[in-house]
Amino acid sequence: MASNPFQQLDVFWNISRKNKKLKDCYRLLYHKELWKKAYTNLYPNTNIDEKIIDNIIERLRHGTYRFSPIRQKTKASQLNFQDRLMFEVLNMMLQKIYEPIFSEHSHCSIKNRNYHTALLDIKDSWRGITWCIHGEIGGNWSPIHFQILLNLLGQKIEDRRFLLLIHHALKCGVLNGWKINETQTSNFSKLLLNIYLHEFDSFIEYHLNVKHVRFANSFVIGIVGTKESARKIQFLIREFLMDKLHLREEETLITHIEKEIPFLGYEFTLNKQWNHSIMIKIPAKRIQIFAVKNGYGNLQNFTVEPRRKLINLSEIKILLTYNKELETIANYYKLADNFHLLKKLFYLAERSFLKTIAFKRRSTSKKVAMRMRRYQQGRLCLVQHKQGNQIVHTFLKLKDLKK
Numbered sequence: 001m002a003s004n005p006f007q008q009l010d011v012f013w014n015i016s017r018k019n020k021k022l023k024d025c026y027r028l029l030y031h032k033e034l035w036k037k038a039y040t041n042l043y044p045n046t047n048i049d050e051k052i053i054d055n056i057i058e059r060l061r062h063g064t065y066r067f068s069p070i071r072q073k074t075k076a077s078q079l080n081f082q083d084r085l086m087f088e089v090l091n092m093m094l095q096k097i098y099e100p101i102f103s104e105h106s107h108c109s110i111k112n113r114n115y116h117t118a119l120l121d122i123k124d125s126w127r128g129i130t131w132c133i134h135g136e137i138g139g140n141w142s143p144i145h146f147q148i149l150l151n152l153l154g155q156k157i158e159d160r161r162f163l164l165l166i167h168h169a170l171k172c173g174v175l176n177g178w179k180i181n182e183t184q185t186s187n188f189s190k191l192l193l194n195i196y197l198h199e200f201d202s203f204i205e206y207h208l209n210v211k212h213v214r215f216a217n218s219f220v221i222g223i224v225g226t227k228e229s230a231r232k233i234q235f236l237i238r239e240f241l242m243d244k245l246h247l248r249e250e251e252t253l254i255t256h257i258e259k260e261i262p263f264l265g266y267e268f269t270l271n272k273q274w275n276h277s278i279m280i281k282i283p284a285k286r287i288q289i290f291a292v293k294n295g296y297g298n299l300q301n302f303t304v305e306p307r308r309k310l311i312n313l314s315e316i317k318i319l320l321t322y323n324k325e326l327e328t329i330a331n332y333y334k335l336a337d338n339f340h341l342l343k344k345l346f347y348l349a350e351r352s353f354l355k356t357i358a359f360k361r362r363s364t365s366k367k368v369a370m371r372m373r374r375y376q377q378g379r380l381c382l383v384q385h386k387q388g389n390q391i392v393h394t395f396l397k398l399k400d401l402k403k
Contacts, residue, residue: 005031009096016156017100025093026161029060038088056082063161070173079186087174087188090166094191097156102194103201108216109191115264118215119335122222122268123278126211129222131230132261135252137197137217137241144246146170149196166192190216196245203240208233213263220263230254266336282336287329287345294325296352299344306355315357315382316393322353323396330401346398350380353395 005028015022028034035053039046059065068080079087095111102110107118139145149170153163175192193216204212204221210233211222221237223230234254241247260267265286271279288299297305310318326349330342354365354372361368372395375381380395 005034006037009093012093013096013100016097019101021156021158022097023158025157025159026060026165028093029089029162030057032057034089034092035085038085038092041092042084042088052082052085056086060165065165065168067169067172067174083172084186087169087186090169091186091188091191094188094195098191098195098198102198103205103214105205105211105213106194106198106201106215107213109187109194115215116335118213118264119266119268119280121213122220122263123280123335126222126278127276128224129211129257130225131223131227132255132257133221133223133230133234133237133252134255134261134263135219136250137200137219137247138250139247141175142246145196148245149175149192152195152199193217199245200241203244204237208236215264218264220261222257227254227256265332271337279337280335281338282333282341284341287341290329291345291348294349296345296348299348302348304348304351304355306359307352308356308359310356311360315360316384318356318360319353319380319382319393319395322349325349326396327401330398334401340398343398346396350395353380 008028008031012022012025032050032053035056036048036050039048039053056065065086067083067086070079070083095109099110105121107113107115107121146167150163150167153166157163169188170192174186175189197214197217200219201212201214204210208221213220221233223233231254234249234252238249241249255261257270258272260269260281260283262283265283266280267283268278268280271277291297291299295305295307295309297303307318310321313321326346329345333339333342351365354368357363357372358365358368369380372380372382375383375392376394379397382393384391384393
């Protein structure tokens, strides 16, 4: 084994790429530098507490490390500190082992891949598709899934102590469902899910002559052919999931490419006006739901609401709250061909912001707007004086964000 743990991880990568089994993974956990890197990944602006690392390594040497139980709705940030560190180290190791063999059409828990690359996979290479099968993979999580996952890991890793450690992590509840929740699911959990569903990708690529893209448990399959051939492929997928992975397809539909097909909060369809390419769109309903959920009002009849729950915050914090929400949705939908659809949402949010500040000041939206537009060419602004400096906070507009 290499003295440098990161060189050893590269060795793991090369061995895995050659479809060989890996050994001696557990001893890599004794390297302090690996834990320091994991610590920095999780807490980049915090000094490393080496005593915590030493304690974990010592317990690993004696085989006495145990995970704390994880409740179903526990956020990743609320996990036991030492367990969170452990999950990050295991995640770093398993990523190096599995990234060389993961499908290029799998876009979760892989470096430089995300929901945007999943959508671009469809947009860039799905010309000629006629029918799509789309849905989610699910089922009730049970001990049989633990055993299947451990068996899959055992096909790649020949290290009893390392596999036993992952077994303990599974028993504590690190993976208790098939749906990904960005605030509740740790990177390690997402990676384990991806390892499990890698079998699904392999089945499609080696046994079915179709296009496919998967992000976590959401998938879409593109077929050149008739609806009847799509039904046959759907049947084969259902059989594989039930027989091999003890899972099932959920809410799975077969839709013609000329209709809107939902995927990862977007929808895609055939663009007949542009070389029969694939068009990726924002569903109008998604924006309406976002407006109601955040308390802006109703987009359909343009009813504006003040956000009374924010009244006790400072005006600067209220503005920054709106800006963060709008930036988040704009970044999520930056690939959309109808990105301009967000203009109306941004305008509704701006009206809601004015109403909220007016309610806080016991004034009117018109008076608030007049006072705020004095600073930057008519833009809504709030000025903050801090340590003798003047900081101008501007309400976000869609044109401020690069698509």
